[in-house]
Amino acid sequence: MELDAAQNPNPDPPISAYYQTRAEHHAVVSSDWLAHAAAAAASFPDAGAGADAAPPPSPGSNGGGVIEEFNFWRRKPEAAEAVAAIMALAAVIRSSRATTMMELEIELKKASDKLKSWDATSISLSAACDLFMRFVTRTSHLEHEKFDAAKSRLIERGEKFGEISLKARKTIAMLSQDFISDGCTMLVHGYSRVVLEILKLAASNRKLFRVLCTEGRPDRTGLRMSNELAALGIPVKVLIDSAVAYSMDEVDMVFVGADGVVESGGIINMMGTYQIALVANSMNKPVYVAAESYKFARLYPLDQKDMTPAHRPIDFGVPIPAGVEVETSARDYTPPQYLTLLLTDLGVLTPSVVSDELIQLYL
């Protein structure tokens, strides 16, 4: 799918590129896709490089190049959005012709702003950009050494971020193991790579548990999740989104991922998460959120409409009459009082810790 390099591909109606990409990566699969994916996963490092074109030429001082670089990394289904962003910024540093830290910071700021405005709906993108910018500023103040050494250190740390992200997922999986006991039933919503990692580790530790998986309309990413879980040998039951309250009493705990964790400790996640959290709360079931720490963002939504709107086209299967409106928002905000614990690579946190972490980083 060819994307216009410098502009968001679907400016009118405003479709969120972030959710578009997620749908491409994780939406409904057929059984032969699954077989194909299994074969590809066995040789993932090669398959990934072979399938995509060679990386775009170095951006040079051309600002548009950072978007190309970002899109290149974003295509890889295993890599997190934040990783793609930081790789792109690292590439900017590598090709930069600045001779002082100040110049480099200004270039990076421009590239980072460009990335953020290209897709204003992706929270992990902007959070990762901010995190990297803070890292750069801190590094430049701390080290009184040669510019080249500092530059190479920044590039190295940026490129290592993919490893950090994978390590973060593994840390979260390890921390979560104690929460899964034998014979428990858990509910998951949509497709989250972190939650999948948790369940993979639990299955490999021979824990006996059952998973109820929601369908996750409109992308139906939940079906993909159930395929993956079935492949691991975990008993799975698929529910339509409306069946959550009906099944909630047989559930012991709810596990969700997050697209972003906001300052209040609440999360922004795929549409339907808020609903599930409300039902779980009213029935006294714990809701655990698995999110990497770089998804913490300096946002403070006060209600559902307080975020940048992110829309996804919804296919109902039948044409909708002309005068009828459709709610196409792809995500919702779950306030912190409905969440029990956040499982992150910084440890197991209560929602109140998030603002503390952000303050330490930014102030």
Next chain:
Amino acid sequence: MPDVQPLVSEFVLKLKRRKVEGSHAVARQTAELLRSVVSQHRMGSTNQAAALADAIRSVGEQLISANPIELAVGNIVRRVLHIIKEEDISSTAVGIEGLSVTVDSDDEYDSGNDDHPTLSAAVLASHARNALRAPSLQTLLDDIPVSTALSRSASSTGDSDGKTAGDKSLKTRKLKHDVIAAIGDLIEEIDTCYDQISEQAVELIHQNEVILTLGRSRTVKEFLYAAKEKKRSFRVFVAEGSPRYQGHVLAKELVEKGVQTTVITDSAIFAMISRVNMVIVGAHAIMANGGVIAPVGMNMVALAAQKHAVPFVVVAGSHKLCPLYPHNPEVLLNELKSPSDLLDFGEFSNCMNFSTQDGTPLLNVVNPTFDYVPPKLVSLFVTDTGGHSPSYMYRLISEYYSADDLVVQRKSTS
């Protein structure tokens, strides 16, 4: 350490047989035991802190497994490990910073760091300080393995200044001395926790208040005494706290101090709660999410208090603060005591003989010791550091404990 082993074994036996009970006594004795372990530990010349921590861990492992329900043991062990780390890093960081001031260009630095980009002393010092704190967003992208960096620079400082063996042993003794002094502070903190908590009684208890408590907690008793000293007029409802009926003892003690007291059964709590201004109770342990492990019956009190919007205040010393998360506390953090507390053997011995086809007796008696109160039911924690909300517990935990000490296990000796 052959000298210390008999002491350790004796304490382990006491814990196993539940001869020593109550968080305060357990915490104090654990701290004293660990202080002896530290003072009798023979310090090596390199990597002293790690070896010392390892010794503490091996003793700690034995103590914790002797009575896993007594969380105060694990708390103190982890506090001591954190103390060791703190003392080690603060003394080394001071050393590095001092070095960067006195020495301008250092050949040792460049020759030692071929494979690593040259790092200035300021970076190392700041990383040393960061290593002490829990992992955070700030340090997410950093990569310096602090221990190797510190040891490399420490050894290079040793060479460049030409320190003699005498100086090295001075440094050894200093670490041990600092750790022992810090453990002494910890013991004092445990001893004075009642006074520190009681100081806050005046702000919490006002005139003409009606207070409800369950069972007998020494911390609550001191708290109420202190309020009485300051001439606050209040009445206390004491729920007797079956099956041990310690509430009766507390009622007697309060009456001796001139406090108007009413004794009620546990079942009457819900009926009386609407006439109460505040519930003040003690705890066995406070978990990392702000949940409370308390004597059995406490969850019921907390639910009743929530229903009638009565503030539920938990008073506890900081040695009860545990960095673990309760996964299944009703089962895993509980202990079933003898049924003789509930039923008299003489009367009921004939019931024990009747059995079903597979041999299990028809009459079962369950006597759990503890109850779990979830954090959302607690209004306030009063500890020796002040009053905090349940969502603040994580801060205290990150101050007192290190993240990698959650599982106390002896690391493999290298």
